[in-house]
Amino acid sequence: MRTARNRNFDLTRLAADIKAWGRELGFQRIGIADTELGAAESYLLNWLDRGRHGEMSYMKSHGTRRSQPQEILSGTVRVISARLDYLPDQAADSEAVMRDPQRGFISRYALGRDYHKLLRTRLHKLATRIESCVGPFQYRAFSDSAPVLEKALAEKAGLGWIGKHTNLIDKEAGSWFFLGELYTDLPLPVDAAADNHCGSCHACLDICPTQAIVAPYELDARRCISYLTIELRGSIPEELRPLMGNRIYGCDDCQLVCPWNRFAQPTSEPDFAPRHGLDTPELINLFSWTEEEFLKKTEGSAIRRIGYECWLRNIAVALGNAPKDAAIIGALKTRRDHASGLVREHVAWALGRHAAPSSLPRE
Known part of the structure; x- marks a missing residue:
């Protein structure tokens, strides 16, 4: 199959268009990263060697597939990273639920529709939009659906920084969001990695039950x-x-206490609204x-x-x-x-x- 790499088009313009198309599809932000994950790979392998993955044996069996995107999709040179906010404004107050021992607390990401399919479907739509512009190209969409270092890639793509609680934080949007990726052979210009703004704060370490x-x-x-x-x-x-x-x-405690989440905005996605009263059951x-x-x-x-x-x-x-x-x-x-x-x-x-x-x- 002839790929887009053989065609003549403005990659800088294409990158800008991809971000605009992503917003039209409902993503809050799109960033682009290269595939060099050496530091993240060292961290991951050390974490696994310490046994901190518990019984998630699949993480070790994947070897370096998480940190070497080319092992998942040969020819990958860039990763298009996408953010989709999920915090439902209709949900009962989290702290109030946790203070009521007669009720059960469910992490706010799980109150509505499963995000995996929704996010991948939207990523495929983005890929189709790109293809309509540049012709056939190689890609694969992910949403926590394969061994992908999504937070490290999103950090490189400028979508935020990995905080002390190991979640990704955007200084303008907090951390209540899902991540999805498109691996691609398109040699797009990359975005600058995000700076870390955790500073001396240790609220997440203190609050963890x-x-x-x-x-x-x-x-x-x-x-x-x-x-x-x-x-x-x-x-x-x-x-x-x-x-x-x-x-x-x-458990959402580390997110609830993070001061950057004062900037988080409720999602406009109806699929993420609470179902069956599970926000305060x-x-x-x-x-x-x-x-x-x-x-x-x-x-x-x-x-x-x-x-x-x-x-x-x-x-x-x-x-x-x-x-x-x-x-x-x-x-x-x-x-x-x-x-x-x-x-x-x-x-x-x-x-x-x-x-x-x-x-x-x-x-």
């Missing part, structure tokens, strides 16, 4: 509530369970869902990926962290003989918490 941010810019996933509630498929370490409070899917109600209800009410949601068993596991921990209450104890007892040993274990732990008054007050 499980102290998973072990040092500035260093996250131990094995302690992170997002890992424990989403990625981990087995038993949650007992010493970490009391620290999880009522967080049943992900009652734990007992969630715990009563049958598997069929779980599958129905998480259809099209990122939450479904953890499965029903881990869903009950997470809620059992939250119920164990709630103040002693007859209704909560009654709800837990309905799952005491659940078919899943994983669920039974966490229910037994939760019931044990309520049988030990000295463990109160709870998170």
Whole structure:
């Protein structure tokens, strides 16, 4: 196939057009980076060697595919990085939900439609627009859907800097956004990397419930509530369970406390609006869902990926962290003989918490 590299066109103009087309498609910002990720690769390999990826064995099995884009798509010379804001303005106040132990907290990115397909579809539309201008070219779209160092690439593309909590921060928009990428063989001009503006702030390190941010810019996933509630498929370490409070899917604490998020703007995407009242759900109600209800009410949601068993596991921990209450104890007892040993274990732990008054007050 003849590629766009063989055609004569103004690459600087094309880069500007790509950014304009991206905004027309609903992206808040587009940046362009080269593929040199040496420093990020060293960081990643050191992080893996320390075992901080926990049971996410796939991260190690990918080798250098994350840091060498050409291993994913041969001929890649540039990465078009895209930002899509997701903070829903209709959602209940996060801190108010976390202060109510009768309710469950779900990370705000997961309240609406699963972003993976939406973001990739939009990236494909952008690629089609480029193709209509320059002719056939090589590309591949990603949205947390392959081994890609998306934050390092976005930082190089000028979309923000990687903060001390290891999330990407834009000084004009905070961190409540998704990232997506187009790998391409188009030799576009690259953008300047973003400067770091964390300064002496350490609010994210101080707020982390499980102290998973072990040092500035260093996250131990094995302690992170997002890992424990989403990625981990087995038993949650007992010493970490009391620290999880009522967080049943992900954790936003480090973003909520970040001073740069005072500049964040609510998303205009209707697909990211909360569904089924999951922005402020009652734990007992969630715990009563049958598997069929779980599958129905998480259809099209990122939450479904953890499965029903881990869903009950997470809620059992939250119920164990709630103040002693007859209704909560009654709800837990309905799952005491659940078919899943994983669920039974966490229910037994939760019931044990309520049988030990000295463990109160709870998170």
